[in-house]
Amino acid sequence: MTDFAPSVRYPDPRIEVLDERFLKYRLFSGTVEQIAGGLRWAEGPVWFGDGRYLLVSDIPNNRILRWDECSGATSTFRSPSNNANGLARDLQGRLLACEHLTRRITRTEYDGAITVLADRYEGKRLNSPNDIVCAADGGIWFTDPSFGIGGYWEGEPAASEIEHAVYRIAPDGKLQQVLTGLNAPNGLAFSPDGKVLYVVESRAAPHRKIWAYDVAADGALAGQRLAVDAQGPGAFDGIAIDVDGNLWCGRAAMARSMRIPKGSTACASTRRTAPPSRTSTCRSAAPTSASAAGIATACSWRRATPCMRCT
Numbered sequence: 001m002t003d004f005a006p007s008v009r010y011p012d013p014r015i016e017v018l019d020e021r022f023l024k025y026r027l028f029s030g031t032v033e034q035i036a037g038g039l040r041w042a043e044g045p046v047w048f049g050d051g052r053y054l055l056v057s058d059i060p061n062n063r064i065l066r067w068d069e070c071s072g073a074t075s076t077f078r079s080p081s082n083n084a085n086g087l088a089r090d091l092q093g094r095l096l097a098c099e100h101l102t103r104r105i106t107r108t109e110y111d112g113a114i115t116v117l118a119d120r121y122e123g124k125r126l127n128s129p130n131d132i133v134c135a136a137d138g139g140i141w142f143t144d145p146s147f148g149i150g151g152y153w154e155g156e157p158a159a160s161e162i163e164h165a166v167y168r169i170a171p172d173g174k175l176q177q178v179l180t181g182l183n184a185p186n187g188l189a190f191s192p193d194g195k196v197l198y199v200v201e202s203r204a205a206p207h208r209k210i211w212a213y214d215v216a217a218d219g220a221l222a223g224q225r226l227a228v229d230a231q232g233p234g235a236f237d238g239i240a241i242d243v244d245g246n247l248w249c250g251r252a253a254m255a256r257s258m259r260i261p262k263g264s265t266a267c268a269s270t271r272r273t274a275p276p277s278r279t280s281t282c283r284s285a286a287p288t289s290a291s292a293a294g295i296a297t298a299c300s301w302r303r304a305t306p307c308m309r310c311t
Helices: 020-025
Strands: 032-037 042-048 053-058 063-068 074-078 084-089 095-099 104-108 114-118 132-134 140-144 165-169 175-180 185-190 196-201 209-215 221-229 236-241 247-251 256-260 268-271 278-282 288-292 297-301
Touching: 032 063, 042 095, 053 084, 084 132, 084 140, 095 132, 114 165, 132 185, 140 185, 165 185, 185 247, 196 236, 209 236, 221 247
Parallel strands: 042 084, 185 236, 278 297
Antiparallel strands: 032 278, 042 053, 053 063, 063 074, 084 095, 095 104, 104 114, 132 140, 140 165, 165 175, 185 196, 196 209, 209 221, 236 247, 247 256, 256 268, 288 297
């Protein structure tokens, strides 16, 4: 494996603009940086701007790592992590985690205590919560495919007790099953006004898709429509929305991040050359965080306008 080397000049030649609509989001004095190594599979990055650190899940290594912006040091935040995958923050800034091994959603309190928010629906165990996002009303939304119960790589083998679904933990704590019928729902994100939910369908045939839904005040979803079709081997995974309504996608199989311009199905991309088992930071693009599952890298864009994922 070739060691990562940062660009010695600006602008970074590894960032390729394929659509001129991307130019307003590019910082020409920024570059792709490697900030950590030794990860088997990096997922679920969440930025704690108030503490100037990044948390990222390393699922097979059963840990959550912490990268400190001030010192540049990487340390273990939590081990074991119960094969945690998606991470987010609630409106009070507390860490939310999707745990594969325990098949639950947890919240880390200010004193470090762990509170279980959801592990069953109507008496049946969840599959393996995957990605998570906090809505403006404090509701917590997460996807529940079965990746974590298929083997020991990111959990442990177990029988599925319930169909794949998207759930909402209402502000009053009630768990709602808001969406079924998707084959392995994965990344999810809200539009800036919170009125549209985007969900990745990981096992859609023949290619992965991103669906859009109108969101009612009570969490009900309606008006399903296709937002993006991968149209090839690209494996959409984590997604996020910036303040302008652009959709940013981790596209693992093609080792890139993608921006879907608002109101368009055309794709603009930043191609990044980051080797396996690395976590990289790209300080030259949009205000979002995304992970590239399957190639063990993650990318976080932090220095721009605020992100809409409660991160």
